[in-house]
Amino acid sequence: MSYQIMIVVLSAPLSFLLTTFVALLQPGLRPQFVKRSLMLAALWGLPVSMLGAIAVVRHGLLESPLFGIAGLGFSVRLDPLTATMFVMIALLSVVIAKYCLNYLDGDDRQGVFLGRLAMTIASVEMLVLSGNLAILMIAWITTSLTLHKLLVFYPNRQRAVLAARKKFIVARIGDVCLFVAAGLLYFEYGTGNLEVLFTSVNSMREVGQMVFSVELSAVLIAIAAILKSAQFPTHGWLVEVMETPTPVSALLHAGILNAGPYLIVRMAYIIDGTLVAPYLLIGVGGITALFASTVLLTQPAVKVALGYSSAAHMGFMLVVCGLGVYPAAMLHLVAHSFYKAHAFLSSGSVIEAARASRVKLPSRLRNPGRVALTLLLAMFLYGVSAMVWGVDPVHDPALMAIGAFLVMGLAQLLAPALDSQGGLQGSLLASGLAVGVTTAFFSLEAGAHVILHEVLPHRQALGTGMVALTAVISISFAAVILFQIFEVNRSRSRLTRQLAIHLRNGFYANAIFDNLIGALRLSTHH
16 A cells, blocks of 8 residues: 555656656747646646645555665655645645746747756655655755756856856755765665664664764754755855746745755754754854844845845754754744745735835834833733743743744834834734734644654753853844844934945855855856
8 A cells, every 4th residue: 555655656756757858849939738747747746745645644654665775775755744845845836837837938948947847846856755865865966956957047147157056066065965974874874764764863862872973974964954055154146046037936945945954854863962963053043044134124126135034044944953843943944935935926016016115104113111012022922822832931941942033023023013103003903913923833833743743853951052052042133133123214323324234235245155165256158
């Protein structure tokens, strides 16, 4: 029975691969057969992914036989994490495929574009279905290479080509890190089967014996995820590839960029319990989230701001992974994917822009008393919700850190209404929204925990050093948010104007990185 389910599941990426071959026959203008093939492949993925999810609910972990030698080769794995990602990718594929049907009408290489898009989706699906280190590694690299072909689809757009080449360099470094990590794990345990690896490492962790090869593997996996997710200071390419077709941006930000956090969650048994990797994830992810979420506020271009937003979200996910709260990271990943797909696919809507331009927000007072009330209300909402759901943040520093981020987000939501000249109606509306956000967070996080707890390690107690690092990041975020609350709309402030200039240029980190890797000297001829 499981063998038959695996064949059906594999038909989803294979149908996209078939579309790629169909595109070879119709690479040019108005490729009707390619369009039908792409849409059918996307629609077929929906029932297939649902079937996979139902099979996991009924049978638990499912694995296909290994086609390979010496424990390495091709095998498919279905578990709650795989099913969650598979369903998400299937839904996004339908939306993006539908958008693409008319997007490049009139382009003499429309068939080529659709074929490359189909190949990229097939690679992403194989990445989440991988049950062996060998196929995981191949899918990881193929996803990056097929994305690169989409990013340079218009070779005459020199900035896009240059950004894609920067991304290519960063991605290859990440590939080497993941390859070495996979090699270390294979030679330590003599197999590439993910389930055997997870069981072996978990057994060693429980008895307090973690060998150096696993420690080093965890660090290399963390670096690979960091590079894949465009974290500081390698984030520059992400905000420079906006000249690519809009569906590529949607696929990149809603799908492929999430491969970094997904890799950490997938390899959670390798990461969890090691010494250095969690610090690396929290440190780099926290710095990126703080940096990118601040810089995006100064960007005049919508897509560039969305690029910084994606980098910030990836940073938050890595921080949560470093804290060991993997279900919350997956909740964030899924929510971000759908939000960002919608944001990019609707970014050109002049109607929405016109509507937004007519919205007049009340003037802000920047009253310390009202700001303090905002913070107290946010903490009250978090505390009540935590109590209702049986969460004890006082004795769980990881949840306390996530709670601190949630409180700061709620403060940002409440401040425009409570610290303004708006009326009672606006304050009540903002408070209602805050209650809804808090309730949704705790409800969905609890649901994610129920779905994924069987395939993820139990949360470990945080050491003193990690608590200190998390506290520094949380305090930094709080300081920035308070600065934003008090400085908003103060256009005559000299400090604000000076800071805005540096922020708009990302504190020139991208230029420094360009100089380090010689990106500015790369030829822009494709």
